[in-house]
Each structure stands twice: as C-alpha cells, then as structure tokens.
Amino acid sequence: MLVIADRFIMQIGWIFVLCFTFPRYSVATSKCYDLNAPARNMGKALIARGAGWQDIQDVTRPAGHAVAKPLEHVIMAHNTNKFIAYNNIPPDIPKVKTKSNSKGVLMMNPEAQDEASWIVHTIPGFPKALRGYVFPAAEIQKGHLFICLTIKE
Numbered sequence: 001m002l003v004i005a006d007r008f009i010m011q012i013g014w015i016f017v018l019c020f021t022f023p024r025y026s027v028a029t030s031k032c033y034d035l036n037a038p039a040r041n042m043g044k045a046l047i048a049r050g051a052g053w054q055d056i057q058d059v060t061r062p063a064g065h066a067v068a069k070p071l072e073h074v075i076m077a078h079n080t081n082k083f084i085a086y087n088n089i090p091p092d093i094p095k096v097k098t099k100s101n102s103k104g105v106l107m108m109n110p111e112a113q114d115e116a117s118w119i120v121h122t123i124p125g126f127p128k129a130l131r132g133y134v135f136p137a138a139e140i141q142k143g144h145l146f147i148c149l150t151i152k153e
Helices: 002-021 070-075
Strands: 044-046 053-055 082-087 105-111 113-123 146-152
Touching: 070 082, 070 105, 070 113
Parallel strands: none
Antiparallel strands: 044 053, 082 105, 105 113, 113 146
C-alpha cells in the first residue's frame, strides 16, 4: 500500500510541476507582424574562410555573385556538366501540388578534380536548367535561403 501511495504522490507532483511550468494559452500566444519587407535584390553570404557575413551583388544579375557562381554547371549547356535538379514545384509546370518541400541541385564534375556541389534552396521553379541564370522576380520580396556544400576529393 505504501508503494502505491508513493507513486500517487509522485504523479501529483508531476501534475503540479506541469501545470505551473506551461504558461496559460493567453500568455503563450504570440503576435504576428506584417513588416512588408522592402524588395531588395541583394543578400548576405557566409563564405568559407571569409570574414563573417558579406554583402552579395544583385541576385537578379546573370553572373558574378554567390548564387549564380555555384550554378554555372547547371545553367550552361556543356557535355561535361553532370547534375540532378529536384524541386517540388518544377519550372514551367503550373499548379503542381505536392506534400513535399524539397528543392536542390546536386552537381558533379567527373574531370580530373573530381569534385561535387550540393545546393539546397527554397525557391520554387528554380533553377531552369540549361537556360541561363534567371532569378524569379516574383520571389524577390520573399526571403529565401541557399546552402551550397562543395565536396572535393
């Protein structure tokens, strides 16, 4: 009987701790703010061996910035380019509905350097392979993320 009473007291203790640990619903709710962020064509990049976050050039430009440079092997037609692009909302296919949210590009260079890159990103319908670099204008105001991992042998 004593063991059962001890367990009962322990359960009451946990209920007591949980009731006073979790705030009430009215206290726990958060406010949503619509900041109407300015549509800027530039961003920030954290590049290996760099000195912290750096400003990058206009991401809508066709070349010369941290987003376009890793995609050179995807956007230019060349017989040595090897890549796999995946996007739950593929380019030029309207009204695709999926339960996935995966977007990225895996690029391989089978030449002497034997290197690869993997880009994970959040832009629907991007990139349009073998058609040149085009950043969708409709996506400028929505904050997006690019992660590029470079693998060298």
